[in-house]
């Protein structure tokens with residue numbers, strides 16, 4: 089499918105209660121191409137009234153969907169997995185168009201995102217309860233799982249597909265209905281996903297997709313509506329905090345997948361070539377715009393120069409360009425604001441004394457491009473060691489002892505992912521246990537796996553997605569006491 093054909097066939101209306109409709113007053117908002125800054129297309133701009141109608145539909149469909157046989161729910165997801173996989177090229181091109189990343193990254197996301205539907209189609213039929221006797225012999229304890237009810241999912245732009253399927257998959261498998269508000273920068277992928285689910289036989293009302301340019305105004309009243317039972321959010325910690333406060337007042341179940349500041353530790357006993365390859369993956373997957381991205385490299389001083397030289401050589405080979413160009417390995421950033429953030433953090437590190445080994449200057453011309461950049465000897469006063477850069481910048485700092493490495497790794501409010509390279513199993517276990525994060529990669533630069541529980545601690549969030557844990561977020565546990 090070529091670019092214009094993709095844009096011509098992608099739905100741009102709201103998917104509201106299973107119908108494709110224009111927004112109230114036919115309102116629309118533009119979606120931009122990060123490679124040029126130009127408008128790609130206009131998309132229906134949901135209003136609070138549209139969102140209220142979507143919630144009406146989710147409530148109306150809720151009981152029947154919850155009572156639908158788990159096998160049937162699973163089969164809808166399985167059919168959607170097959171359709172998504174069959175349309176992988178369309179999805180990949182669309183994601184590259186609206187989000188910017190290089191096509192191989194988009195293809196990888198389609199595979200990853202589709203897997204959540206396959207995984208949760210299989211989990212739908214493994215919903216377990218418990219039957220036991222009270223210790224005092226005074227009765228029986230029956231524990232069962234019931235769907236939470238109507239959920240609101242708010243998703244980010246960096247993985248426009250996978251961050252949706254990782255929520256929609258378990259919600260539908262558990263028997264919940266869901267409203268999805270995609271990021272305003274990348275609504276098209278989610279709308280195409282809604283079409284796939286519709287074609288896969290999802291009953292009307294079970295899912296709505298509400299692109300909007302007024303995220304707070306549209307989701308605020310939903311969070312105040314007692315019929316909504318859960319908020320699942322993926323995005324920045326600042327927005328997550330504000331939403332969690334609001335959700336807390338309404339006593340909503342919440343899942344919060346927030347920002348990260350992943351440390352990547354390289355010990356003096358590491359296989360350095362493997363560590364460099366792992367560093368490339370941990371840094372440049374998704375163009376550096378991943379919550380799991382290695383944000384800072386803490387490297388044993390005895391091997392630091394060799395590591396930095398090898399990393400710089402390999403990062404220099406990344407080719408910056410429009411994501412749709414087959415020669416491109418590094419696409420543009422999402423928008424001008426993100427380009428400014430990366431530019432500011434690199435400038436601040438250099439001003440604080442870091443050595444610039446590669447990149448460090450955005451090219452002139454249209455689009456939101458920033459090159460692969462390596463900073464060495466970054467001092468602890470540099471903001472880049474504590475703030476999420478969300479771009480193709482590797483910031484390296486040295487350490488001398490294991491304790492120093494652990495202290496540096498934990499010197500952050502975040503706690504999502506962490507990585508380490510070492511040949512010592514003892515050290516791997518010791519350091520993994522000491523690091524304050526929800527996920528640790530040992531001699532691996534990519535940890536995301538549909539079958540593993542994904543999520544963070546501290547300011548990186550609450551709850552887990554994927555794995556057998558992911559569906560639990562969409563259940564209430566009910567205890568029934570029997571004589």
Ligand SMILES: NC(=O)c1ccc[n+]([C@@H]2O[C@H](COP(=O)([O-])OP(=O)(O)OC[C@H]3O[C@@H](n4cnc5c(N)ncnc54)[C@H](O)[C@@H]3O)[C@@H](O)[C@H]2O)c1
Nearest residue numbers: 243244245270271303304307323324327345346347348379
């Ligand atoms: N932990 C994870 O699994 C994970 C995954 C992907 C991205 N992220 C994080 O997401 C961030 C990047 O994504 P982003 O820039 O889209 O984040 P963001 O917080 O700006 O936006 C996320 C979503 O929230 C919406 N939103 C913004 N303000 C809102 C408000 N007041 N009320 C309701 N909704 C609102 C946005 O429209 C978008 O849909 C990074 O910090 C990244 O680490 C985390």
Ligand SMILES: O=CCCC(=O)O
Nearest residue numbers: 246377378379380536
């Ligand atoms: O951006 C964060 C999500 C990344 C992932 O699921 O691998």
